[in-house]
Amino acid sequence: MIEIKNVTKRFQDKKVSVTALNHVSFKVGEGEVVGLLGENGAGKTTLLRSIATLHTPTEGEINVGGYDTVKQSEKIKRRIGVLFGGETGLYNRLTTRENLEYFASLYHLSKHETKVRIDELTKMFGMRDFLDRKVDGFSKGMRQKVAIARTIIHDPDIILFDEPTTGLDITASNVFRQLVQELKQEGKTIIFSSHIMEEVDLLCDHVAMIHKGELVYHGEKEALYREENSRDLNYIFMSKLVRGTEGYAI
Ligand SMILES: Nc1ncnc2c1ncn2[C@@H]1O[C@H](COP(=O)(O)OP(=O)(O)OP(=O)(O)O)[C@@H](O)[C@H]1O
Numbered sequence: 448m449i450e451i452k453n454v455t456k457r458f459q460d461k462k463v464s465v466t467a468l469n470h471v472s473f474k475v476g477e478g479e480v481v482g483l484l485g486e487n488g489a490g491k492t493t494l495l496r497s498i499a500t501l502h503t504p505t506e507g508e509i510n511v512g513g514y515d516t517v518k519q520s521e522k523i524k525r526r527i528g529v530l531f532g533g534e535t536g537l538y539n540r541l542t543t544r545e546n547l548e549y550f551a552s553l554y555h556l557s558k559h560e561t562k563v564r565i566d567e568l569t570k571m572f573g574m575r576d577f578l579d580r581k582v583d584g585f586s587k588g589m590r591q592k593v594a595i596a597r598t599i600i601h602d603p604d605i606i607l608f609d610e611p612t613t614g615l616d617i618t619a620s621n622v623f624r625q626l627v628q629e630l631k632q633e634g635k636t637i638i639f640s641s642h643i644m645e646e647v648d649l650l651c652d653h654v655a656m657i658h659k660g661e662l663v664y665h666g667e668k669e670a671l672y673r674e675e676n677s678r679d680l681n682y683i684f685m686s687k688l689v690r691g692t693e694g695y696a697i
Pocket residue numbers: 458459460465466467485486487488489490491492493494
């Protein structure tokens with residue numbers, strides 16, 4: 448369970464203060480797949496980084512599996528896997544296998560566990576052809592596959608993906624989509640941000656929408672469709688932004 452309680456995050460940029468999140472509250476239950484929607488600069492990455500213990504909220508608090516993201520970040524880090532858009536976190540001079548072994552060592556996986564896990568992930572992502580090639584020179588899709596694999600090397604219960612399919616071709620996006628469906632069946636809790644409504648519609652059971660740092664909707668996707676009398680998430684999203692937080696009770 449993830450509990451985001453009245454979280455405000457302000458960044459002080461020289462003399463200008465930017466409010467990236469403004470009193471955001473919602474809960475994510477175990478096994479839920481949540482799509483995080485919002486325009487550029489809405490606060491999605493800031494929220495994901497805050498859940499991942501990488502930002503300290505200016506106000507409010509976040510609990511992940513009962514642990515506080517500020518006071519008990521070490522406990523949380525073991526249980527979550529995080530992948531931020533544009534940052535693969537991979538080492539170019541290492542091979543796919545060496546990268547995965549390195550990340551496995553950070554989570555103290557034994558040699559045997561590491562081998563078993565790398566085998567599983569290699570099969571899952573079709574990485575056999577480049578398992579022993581240096582990451583340097585990989586295409587974007589290849590890199591993203593390895594990056595997703597390293598994100599879940601320690602088999603985390605909670606996975607945060609920030610725009611995981613941006614810039615990927617159809618094949619690589621489909622690999623990601625299939626993976627989310629598999630992880631969902633395993634009962635993992637997943638939050639991912641996306642600008643691709645089709646992806647959110649396909650994969651998520653819950654939706655959270657942020658507009659200018661404020662939560663304008665959070666709830667079950669199907670309930671949202673019923674409420675709005677539409678299944679057009681693009682249209683619903685745009686109309687929610689226009690209406691803003693008006694009439695929305697957290
Ligand atoms: N480290 C930082 N220092 C200063 N301002 C920041 C920092 N991180 C984020 N911001 C600001 O917070 C706001 C929210 O940014 P954020 O990256 O969370 O948006 P986003 O919803 O992820 O956007 P995008 O879709 O473009 O990735 C923006 O105004 C951004 O400039």
